[in-house]
Amino acid sequence: MHRSFTRGLTLFTLASSLIAPATSPSAADDRGRVRKDQWHLAFLHVEKAQQINDGVGVVVAVPDTGVYPHPDLKDNLLPGTDVSGSGDGRDDGNGHGTSMAGLIAAHGDGKGLGALGIAPKAKVLPIRSRLIDGEGDADELAASIEWAVTHQADVISVSAVAGASVRLQRAIRSALAANVVVVASAGNRPEDVLVGYPASEPGVIAVGGVDRHGLHAQISVTGPEIDVVAPAVDIYSTSYGGKYSKGTGTSGATAIVAGAAALIRSKYPDLPAQEVAHRLTATAIDKGPPGRDDEYGYGVIDLVAALTADVPPLGFESPSVTAPASTAARGNRDGNSTARGLATLGVLLAAGGGYLLWRRRRRAEDPPPRISR
Known part of the structure; x- marks a missing residue:
């Protein structure tokens, strides 16, 4: 029996009272207020980033409610699917999936009105499961991932923690091998203690959270697998019934990072998924101790730098000197070479081979990436 991943629904805790529907008599006021309350937009300089790219041409799969x-x-919103029944995924009685999709690609309505996503021209591929009924398990998430890959998703945003079933591990690795960027929530305290799956899978971008001051969000799980962090506290977004909601958790941070990946994939359409991840980590704003650390990973995502910096491509190292991920995760965590540097985004399962390749990650002593002018 596989561990249920219904806890993924609580990774982004929705406010008990939803804001009025966008079609209510006070819709304009509500939409203006929601946009102003989306503090993460100014925090991440989203307006400036969207002047560079808006995510056009990219499809982001959202396996959720x-x-x-x-x-x-x-x-x-594209037609998607319901992996546990009929329907095309464009239905949500819970609100979690709609909130995540809005953080990724909401387009709002008019200047300064409505919720705005990170990549407002990206397309969302909704994949609904029985999570809404409390009956989902890891294999349903696996089926969602498989469907997303088959239907040409460029990015998959997983705001859930699941049991690492054999099928789910296979699905995640197949997505990575198919050049799909996979972003996943690290998990939330107190329910989670360690970084959960699939965020802990090598190659997946593991996302933690910060508050509006850029400090570690207490709800966010920490660990050597954390790659980057993004806003995760009091995050406003879309909800079911045309309403808006406010939530806290690493789910929201994950959707924001998925939107960032969509921007990068749109601007650099030929960039491999691993290089997309590298851009996010190499340009992140370092927080905490110098270099990568277990609270902030490589730092807070920097959308503008990720889209404009002159980031050298990842270099290859000899497979013979690379420790297996399970070994590396227990290794030295100094500022120069961290466990995650060996065990996560820089690790690829070599096609046809039985070994791991490590591509060099940015180190603490490396010069910052150059910004293209």
Whole structure:
């Protein structure tokens, strides 16, 4: 029996009272207030980033509770699927999936009105499961990942923690091998103690959270697998029924990072998924102790730098000197070479081979990436 991953629903704790629907008599006021309350937009300089790229041409799969066709999101919502029943995924009685989709690709309505996502021209591929009924398990998430890969998703945003079933591990690794960027929530305290799966899978971008001051969010799990962090506290987004919601958790941070990956994939369409991840970590704003650490990973994502910096490609190292991921995770965690440097995004399962390749990650003493002018 596989461990249930219904806890993924609580990774982004929705406020008990939802904001009025976007179609209510006070819709304009509500939409203006929601946009102002989306503090993460200014924090991440989203407006400046979107002047460079808006995510056009990229498809982001959202395996979750489905996605409601919210007025601020519907233009970017593709028909998807329900892996446990009928339907095309464009239905959500819970709100979690709709909130995640809105953080990724909400387009709002008019200047300064409505919720705005990180990549407002990206398309969302909704994949609904029985999570909403409390009956989902890891294999349902695996089926969602498999469907996303088959239907040409460029990015998969997983705001859930699951049991690492054989099928799910196979699905995640197949997605990575298919050049898909996979982003996943690290997990939330107190329910989670360690970074959960699939965030802990080598190659997946593991996302932790910060508050509006850029400090570690207490709800966010820490660990050597954390790659980057993003806003995770009091995050406003779309919800079911045309409403808006406020939530806290690493789910929201994950959706924001997935939106960032969409921007990069849109601007650099030929960039391999691993290089997309490298751009995010190499340009992240370092926090905490110098170099990578277990609270912030490589730092807070920097959208503008990720889109404009002159980031050298990852270099190859000899496979013979690379420790297996399970060994590396217990290794030295100094500022120059960390466990995650060996065990995560820089690790690829060599096609046809039985060994791991490590691509060199940015180190603490490395000069910062150059910004292209």
